Amino acid sequence: MNHPSPLFHKPAAWAPDSWQQRVALQQPVYEDAAELARATKQLAELPPLVTSWEVRALKQALAEAQEGQRFLLQGGDCAESFVDCTSPIISNRLKVLLQMSLVLVHGLKKPVLRVGRFAGQYAKPRSTDTETRDGVTLPSFRGDVVNGPAFTAEARRADPQRLIQAHAHSALTMNFVRALIDGGFADLHHPEYWDLAWVEHAPLAAEYRRMVAGIGDSLRFMETLAGPIAGFTRVDFFTSHEALLLHYEQAMTRQVPRHEGWFNLSTHFPWIGMRTAALDGAHTEYFRGISNPIAVKVGPTAKPDDVLRLIDVLNPEDEPGRLTLIHRMGNAQIAAALPSLLEAVKRAGRRVLWVADPMHGNTESTSNGYKTRRFDNIRGELEQAFDIHAAVGTRLGGVHLELTGEDVTECMGGARDLSETDLKRAYKSMVDPRLNYEQSLELAMLIVRKSGG
Numbered sequence: 546m547n548h549p550s551p552l553f554h555k556p557a558a559w560a561p562d563s564w565q566q567r568v569a570l571q572q573p574v575y576e577d578a579a580e581l582a583r584a585t586k587q588l589a590e591l592p593p594l595v596t597s598w599e600v601r602a603l604k605q606a607l608a609e610a611q612e613g614q615r616f617l618l619q620g621g622d623c624a625e626s627f628v629d630c631t632s633p634i635i636s637n638r639l640k641v642l643l644q645m646s647l648v649l650v651h652g653l654k655k656p657v658l659r660v661g662r663f664a665g666q667y668a669k670p671r672s673t674d675t676e677t678r679d680g681v682t683l684p685s686f687r688g689d690v691v692n693g694p695a696f697t698a699e700a701r702r703a704d705p706q707r708l709i710q711a712h713a714h715s716a717l718t719m720n721f722v723r724a725l726i727d728g729g730f731a732d733l734h735h736p737e738y739w740d741l742a743w744v745e746h747a748p749l750a751a752e753y754r755r756m757v758a759g760i761g762d763s764l765r766f767m768e769t770l771a772g773p774i775a776g777f778t779r780v781d782f783f784t785s786h787e788a789l790l791l792h793y794e795q796a797m798t799r800q801v802p803r804h805e806g807w808f809n810l811s812t813h814f815p816w817i818g819m820r821t822a823a824l825d826g827a828h829t830e831y832f833r834g835i836s837n838p839i840a841v842k843v844g845p846t847a848k849p850d851d852v853l854r855l856i857d858v859l860n861p862e863d864e865p866g867r868l869t870l871i872h873r874m875g876n877a878q879i880a881a882a883l884p885s886l887l888e889a890v891k892r893a894g895r896r897v898l899w900v901a902d903p904m905h906g907n908t909e910s911t912s913n914g915y916k917t918r919r920f921d922n923i924r925g926e927l928e929q930a931f932d933i934h935a936a937v938g939t940r941l942g943g944v945h946l947e948l949t950g951e952d953v954t955e956c957m958g959g960a961r962d963l964s965e966t967d968l969k970r971a972y973k974s975m976v977d978p979r980l981n982y983e984q985s986l987e988l989a990m991l992i993v994r995k996s997g998g
């Protein structure tokens with residue numbers, strides 16, 4: 546068993562701002578420090594978006610997922626945007642996630658833990674700090690919490706007021722999601738609430754409807770015998786985002802009367818992106834001190850020792866539910882890159898929830914200039930992930946997907962076999978290409994097949 550590195554284990558001093566002593570990658574440059582300080586002070590006084598009670602309930606549920614009693618479905622946009630904070634976009638995304646989770650519950654015969662990539666997914670890591678067009682160079686777009694996507698100096702300025710706007714848009718999203726769910730939108734008796742207007746003729750929609758009809762029959766049969774079953778009328782939904790912009794996360798890090806420790810109350814389940822997961826970096830420093838369940842993205846260049854040291858720093862006590870590792874290797878790399886990591890963590894006897902992100906290692910650009918992903922590569926990575934875990938004797942406990950309820954053409958392939966020329970028809974993503982409805986359902990059905998449901 547590995548021993549915690551003395552440098553990082555049981556750190557004497559941690560504070561919500563101790564990350565500021567480390568190198569923080571992927572942060573914007575704010576021109577006016579006083580303006581930033583005013584905005585973060587205001588943000589720190591605004592109410593939280595989630596509660597510590599919910600955060601702890603999620604940690605417990607993730608602990609159960611680590612034991613194989615639940616399956617995690619985590620999904621949503623690559624980047625949310627303020628203009629997309631609308632009723633149809635929020636409810637359509639929820640509909641797809643609910644339909645997928647119904648497929649999974651039915652097929653896997655175990656509860657599904659639903660976590661949205663939403664209500665706060667407003668900060669994006671970028672491969673370059675600046676962007677040049679026609680000889681003009683401006684700061685890169687880093688997500689709506691930082692600056693605007695338009696290619697003008699004004700839009701690209703890092704604006705501290707956006708911290709407040711991001712909080713407000715997250716709150717509006719949360720409020721609507723909570724109201725829909727509490728109001729019965731997720732009721733299993735009414736899966737017709739989740740129908741998407743434009744999927745009438747989708748081949749998979751027919752298969753899905755047959756399944757739903759079957760579930761409805763069993764439900765009515767059981768209730769005839771046993772009376773109304775409360776658990777079927779509502780579901781839990783948790784939120785997650787990449788906690789990238791540390792000024793924002795710090796301002797949302799709070800203490801509460803009833804629970805010890807510090808909680809990031811901007812979301813239930815923050816994660817560290819692949820580009821900011823350095824052991825001695827600011828993000829790792831920030832994350833080690835918060836009490837939320839946390840996740841880290843792990844890419845193809847990660848070495849077993851790096852992963853073990855990260856586990857020591859982020860979960861020194863091997864607390865159940867605390868740490869999720871999301872591997873995102875790429876269809877071509879996963880067979881070479883994943884087994885040694887799984888074996889090392891297994892040998893060390895450390896407790897993690899392994900989750901597959903089959904999206905981020907499979908991004909490519911087409912000759913006509915679109916950032917896309919081939920469905921075959923996404924499916925291929927996911928299939929291999931199940932097989933590799935089975936071979937090593939570890940458990941793939943969930944998936945992390947970029948998807949939308951809008952009728953987009955961003956990823957190629959899938960049931961309708963979208964081609965390169967189809968991409969221009971409805972390419973709406975500001976950052977990474979997302980699965981559309983059919984591609985999402987197809988993956989849910991594949992997960993059921995691969996995990997022997």
Ligand code: PEP
Pocket residue numbers: 623670787817818819820842873905977
């Ligand atoms: C993302 O999840 O949008 C992302 C940037 O992922 P990664 O950190 O895995 O590259």
Ligand code: MN
Pocket residue numbers: 623624905947976977
């Ligand atoms: Mn992305």
